[in-house]
Amino acid sequence: xxxxxxxxxxxxxxxxxxxxxxxxxxxxxxxxxxxxxxxxxxxxxxxxxxxxxxxxxxxxxxxxxxxxxxxxxxxxxxxxxxxxxxxxxxxxxxxxxxxxxxxxxxxxxxxxxxxxxxxxxxxxxxxxxxxxxxxxxxxxxxxxxxxxxxxxxxxxxxxxxxxxxxxxxxxxxxxxxxxxxxxxxxxxxxxxxxxxxxxxxxxxxxxxxxxxxxxxxxxxxxxxxxxxxxxxxxx
Numbered sequence: 413x414x415x416x417x418x419x420x421x422x423x424x425x426x427x428x429x430x431x432x433x434x435x436x437x438x439x440x441x442x443x444x445x446x447x448x449x450x451x452x453x454x455x456x457x458x459x460x461x462x463x464x465x466x467x468x469x470x471x472x473x474x475x476x477x478x479x480x481x482x483x484x485x486x487x488x489x490x491x492x493x494x495x496x497x498x499x500x501x502x503x504x505x506x507x508x509x510x511x512x513x514x515x516x517x518x519x520x521x522x523x524x525x526x527x528x529x530x531x532x533x534x535x536x537x538x539x540x541x542x543x544x545x546x547x548x549x550x551x552x553x554x555x556x557x558x559x560x561x562x563x564x565x566x567x568x569x570x571x572x573x574x575x576x577x578x579x580x581x582x583x584x585x586x587x588x589x590x591x592x593x594x595x596x597x598x599x600x601x602x603x604x605x606x607x608x609x610x611x612x613x614x615x616x617x618x619x620x621x622x623x624x625x626x627x628x629x630x631x632x633x634x635x636x637x638x639x640x641x642x643x644x645x646x647x
Contacts, residue, residue: 426624499547507554563590564612
């Protein structure tokens with residue numbers, strides 16, 4: 413089984429452990445630096461995540477190009493039929509879209525919200541169809557989280573009732589620890605496991621671990637139609 417991930421950040425590392433892997437799949441760009449050993453390490457899975465990735469950004473098209481390269485290398489090593497069989501049993505986990513929404517609100521885009529979301533979904537479906545065309549069959553699609561709960565977004569809302577650890581970041585500066593980024597001079601909360609957010613955007617390790625556990629073996633109420641563990645067994 414190969415584990416291929418797209419823009420999952422820390423949750424990808426925790427999910428890899430739940431699948432019994434010793435380490436998270438290596439980044440695609442790192443594998444390129446291995447040159448002659450590139451093909452050898454492909455069997456460990458590939459992580460196509462990139463900082464600041466998005467559905468509507470250039471990274472959306474880049475991941476298809478990068479996956480095509482991986483597919484072509486497998487074909488060169490084991491042939492078309494074996495590559496098709498391998499990819500059909502591989503797991504493709506995708507989590508992307510948050511940055512697109514952040515961009516939409518921060519840029520004060522004049523496109524109506526409904527039209528923007530519709531365009532996002534259309535482009536997302538196009539990427540999924542391209543991956544399917546290239547041999548991917550088993551997808552784990554992670555919904556865009558409630559980005560309005562992030563400290564960075566809570567900060568700009570006109571009314572905030574009941575400040576608590578869900579609203580505020582563990583590490584940062586200013587109101588809700590969301591007016592400045594986490595750095596050596598920022599305030600660091602003493603009770604990190606009690607917080608949902610580490611900084612103004614990203615979840616804490618505790619929150620990421622809960623997410624990974626739920627995605628892996630959570631009930632249908634949270635993961636539908638089946639969870640990641642069931643997806644892996646369904647070969």
